Amino acid sequence: MPRHPDPDLEERILKAAHTLWMRGGEKSLTMRAVARAAHTNTPAVYRRFKNRRDLLRGLLQRIALQIRQHFVQAHSIEGMAEAYVDRALQIPHEYELFYSHAYALTTGRGGARVTAIREARPNFGLLESLLADRLGGKGEDHTQLALEVWSLLHGTVMLLLQKAVPAGHEEEVRQACREGLKALLQSAEKKTQLAAQV
Numbered sequence: 001m002p003r004h005p006d007p008d009l010e011e012r013i014l015k016a017a018h019t020l021w022m023r024g025g026e027k028s029l030t031m032r033a034v035a036r037a038a039h040t041n042t043p044a045v046y047r048r049f050k051n052r053r054d055l056l057r058g059l060l061q062r063i064a065l066q067i068r069q070h071f072v073q074a075h076s077i078e079g080m081a082e083a084y085v086d087r088a089l090q091i092p093h094e095y096e097l098f099y100s101h102a103y104a105l106t107t108g109r110g111g112a113r114v115t116a117i118r119e120a121r122p123n124f125g126l127l128e129s130l131l132a133d134r135l136g137g138k139g140e141d142h143t144q145l146a147l148e149v150w151s152l153l154h155g156t157v158m159l160l161l162q163k164a165v166p167a168g169h170e171e172e173v174r175q176a177c178r179e180g181l182k183a184l185l186q187s188a189e190k191k192t193q194l195a196a197q198v
Contacts, residue, residue, distance in 0.1 A: 010048050010058075012038045017059050022093055026101075029055065056101055063094045068123050077130050081153055081181050085174065088157040095157065124150065134185070135192050145188050152180050 006012075016037035020028040031052060035042045049055040070087045074080040088095045127146045128139030135142060156177040159165050165173050 006040075009038070009040060009044060013040070013045055013048060013055070014058055014062050017055055018062070018094075021059070021097060031055070060098055060101060063091075063098045064123060066091075066094075067098075068126065071123055071126055077127075077134060077149070077185065078178070078181065080127065080130060081149070081177070084153050085157055085160075085177065089160060092161050095161070099154070131188075135188055142188075145184065148184055149181060152177060152184070 013034060017029055017034045020033055020037055029052060031045050031049075032042050034055065035045045038045070045055070049058060067084075067087055070083040071080050074083045124146060125139060127149060128142050131142035131145055131149075132139045135145075156173060159173055160170055
């Protein structure tokens with residue numbers, strides 16, 4: 001009797017990989033352990049993910065898509081920034097997994113620095129688009145500003161996740177992040193206005 005493909009198998013594999021990573025970290029992500037946890041066999045995992053790195057890529061893409069769902073609900077850069085920090089603090093393990101392994105999302109073909117950033121961080125282009133909507137031009141016109149905003153947000157998240165801020169001062173750090181974002185955007189808006197006057 002011919003085998004029928006299981007349409008839910010890939011999602012089961014990714015959920016199993018996520019669960020294993022949450023329990024035991026990176027060393028727990030063996031293809032055999034993932035197969036066992038997904039209630040399938042190792043060859044079935046290999047048919048969907050050619051190796052451990054490919055499985056990790058699938059897991060990272062899944063995390064990036066989950067984060068993106070929160071971003072797209074924001075209708076402003078400030079709203080996106082709040083959503084970014086909030087979501088990162090809600091899913092600290094996934095956030096740390098993503099940033100400790102984001103290199104796995106790049107194809108390794110080399111190429112331009114910004115292309116590698118966009119490839120490894122799928123939501124970076126969304127930030128560039130939001131900046132273009134606000135300031136005019138195309139998304140790639142605002143890559144440097146997007147890098148500055150991303151650095152500010154990621155730095156804030158890491159300070160909070162690693163408890164590098166004295167207890168009770170977390171909101172002050174978040175407010176400093178908001179003020180930093182405001183200053184970056186005001187500076188960019190002034191530059192845009194000056195360029196329009198020339």
